[in-house]
Amino acid sequence: MIYRPVGGELVETTLERVSVEELMAAGPVREFRWYKGRTFYSGWYWSATTGGMVAYESRLELARILLADFDSSVCGMVAQPFRIQEQTGSGLRRHVPDLLLRHHDGRVTVVDVKPGRRLADPLVRQVFGWTAELAGLRGWDFETWSGADAVLLDNVRFLAGYRRPWLIDASLVEPILESVGAQGVIGEIEQVMAGVAPAERARPVLLHLLWSGVLRTDLSRPLGSASPIWRTEKR
Numbered sequence: 001m002i003y004r005p006v007g008g009e010l011v012e013t014t015l016e017r018v019s020v021e022e023l024m025a026a027g028p029v030r031e032f033r034w035y036k037g038r039t040f041y042s043g044w045y046w047s048a049t050t051g052g053m054v055a056y057e058s059r060l061e062l063a064r065i066l067l068a069d070f071d072s073s074v075c076g077m078v079a080q081p082f083r084i085q086e087q088t089g090s091g092l093r094r095h096v097p098d099l100l101l102r103h104h105d106g107r108v109t110v111v112d113v114k115p116g117r118r119l120a121d122p123l124v125r126q127v128f129g130w131t132a133e134l135a136g137l138r139g140w141d142f143e144t145w146s147g148a149d150a151v152l153l154d155n156v157r158f159l160a161g162y163r164r165p166w167l168i169d170a171s172l173v174e175p176i177l178e179s180v181g182a183q184g185v186i187g188e189i190e191q192v193m194a195g196v197a198p199a200e201r202a203r204p205v206l207l208h209l210l211w212s213g214v215l216r217t218d219l220s221r222p223l224g225s226a227s228p229i230w231r232t233e234k235r
């Protein structure tokens with residue numbers, strides 16, 4: 001396998017020898033190029049989980065990164081973390097997974113993102129099967145991801161706009177949590193908070209608490225003023 005450590009120079013090693021810590025600090029093993037007429041949508045996403053930038057090569061990859069950033073079980077992520085390769089009878093086989101996720105419980109997940117229509121392709125199935133096998137030998141999970149519920153994604157995209165903690169008024173966190181109690185409704189909480197702070201100050205705090213998992217709601221339904229919210233144990 002090949003990966004790109006902090007120093008920037010590619011390093012060749014074996015999957016069983018490289019440490020998770022080294023990989024979680026690595027940069028994308030594949031260089032990104034932008035040019036006129038390119039059919040893929042590439043860019044960088046600022047992750048609240050890592051406090052740094054995560055690269056993506058398509059809107060589908062960006063959607064999976066958003067969900068990983070929102071997932072409270074994830075404590076680290078790296079895009080295009082390494083390249084696996086091996087010599088076969090027909091030549092050199094190689095593959096770069098899309099994401100590497102590290103979880104608070106110690107699990108590691110290798111993620112490949114691919115549109116659903118491509119999953120039946122024999123070559124794709126062969127490469128993903130090979131990747132899953134190698135990940136399993138290391139004790140890692142393997143995930144093939146082709147999308148999620150549209151409402152869930154829309155809600156997470158919206159909440160991601162409030163993921164940066166330094167942009168909210170931290171002094172309003174406790175008053176909002178007190179207003180919520182065990183359970184409340186977004187619109188009612190905003191009405192209660194109107195006597196404490198204007199909506200343009202209070203609403204970002206409430207939405208940040210939903211992003212960070214301190215508050216929860218049913219994200220399978222469109223988020224709005226009638227959405228019920230409740231407190232969790234996380235603080």
